Amino acid sequence: MTFQRILTSGPIEKNIHQLWQRYRSQPIRRPRHLWRLFRLHREFDLSPTDPSSWQWNFPRGQIPQCSVCTDNCCKGPHNTVLLRLVDVARFVDRGWTDRITLQKPTFPSEVLAQKPMLQATLRSFHWQIFPILKQDPHTHACAFLDSASRCSIHPDRPWICRVFPYHLDFDQQAVSWSERCRWPQQADTNAPQTKELEHAVFHSFFTEKIRDLILVTVYREEIAASALAPFLDLSALSNL
Numbered sequence: 271m272t273f274q275r276i277l278t279s280g281p282i283e284k285n286i287h288q289l290w291q292r293y294r295s296q297p298i299r300r301p302r303h304l305w306r307l308f309r310l311h312r313e314f315d316l317s318p319t320d321p322s323s324w325q326w327n328f329p330r331g332q333i334p335q336c337s338v339c340t341d342n343c344c345k346g347p348h349n350t351v352l353l354r355l356v357d358v359a360r361f362v363d364r365g366w367t368d369r370i371t372l373q374k375p376t377f378p379s380e381v382l383a384q385k386p387m388l389q390a391t392l393r394s395f396h397w398q399i400f401p402i403l404k405q406d407p408h409t410h411a412c413a414f415l416d417s418a419s420r421c422s423i424h425p426d427r428p429w430i431c432r433v434f435p436y437h438l439d440f441d442q443q444a445v446s447w448s449e450r451c452r453w454p455q456q457a458d459t460n461a462p463q464t465k466e467l468e469h470a471v472f473h474s475f476f477t478e479k480i481r482d483l484i485l486v487t488v489y490r491e492e493i494a495a496s497a498l499a500p501f502l503d504l505s506a507l508s509n510l
């Protein structure tokens with residue numbers, strides 16, 4: 271989490287970070303926590319990733335050219351923005367819950383056949399539990415896209431938007447470039463935007479995934495009793 275992000279966190283987001291600190295600093299004390307962790311480890315690889323071992327499916331330093339892009343990746347019926355736990359917490363803190371939903375769209379098989387990233391999202395643990403951003407039903411624009419086609423919550427945008435168009439392919443251990451973004455430019459590998467994207471995709475994004483799995487599984491009673499509960503589908507945890 272960046273310093274800026276800590277500064278702008280609201281109380282519910284801070285609670286999530288405190289719960290994570292508790293998990294990291296204290297040994298698991300309750301047998302039920304231990305049992306849940308054991309089962310989680312059987313289902314998922316929760317080990318931290320080593321970026322040097324991942325393959326890159328595009329040139330290092332490639333970044334999107336958003337300033338000249340005539341497309342907009344914040345629009346489109348298949349551009350689903352799935353939230354992380356800290357995103358939900360931030361949205362609850364900000365009072366933006368009217369623009370998130372647990373009602374997930376379905377996609378025709380011919381669309382899925384062309385979109386391996388979307389297929390992976392639909393298979394994920396997050397898809398079962400976490401909400402997505404609503405879209406305008408007519409234009410399929412994200413609920414936060416303003417009339418000038420800019421993100422109206424840019425400093426608070428969800429993690430998936432922060433790392434786009436980078437994407438971790440867990441099966442292949444590869445960093446991929448979303449086929450949705452057709453405006454790449456080559457930057458220096460040490461350029462701030464390159465560094466920011468790589469940091470986000472490897473550390474923040476992956477850590478958030480591990481953190482979400484552990485927090486909602488191990489501390490499900492605390493999460494269920496929090497203001498986050500109406501925006502999560504915790505019934506998917508019944509098998510863990």
Ligand code: SF4
Pocket residue numbers: 334335336337339340341342343344434435450451452453454
């Ligand atoms: S499609 Fe690519 S270049 Fe265009 S706005 Fe999205 S990320 Fe930026």
Ligand code: SF4
Pocket residue numbers: 343344351403412413414415416420421422423424427428431
């Ligand atoms: S939250 Fe912002 S960046 Fe993310 S899809 Fe919506 S408008 Fe785009």
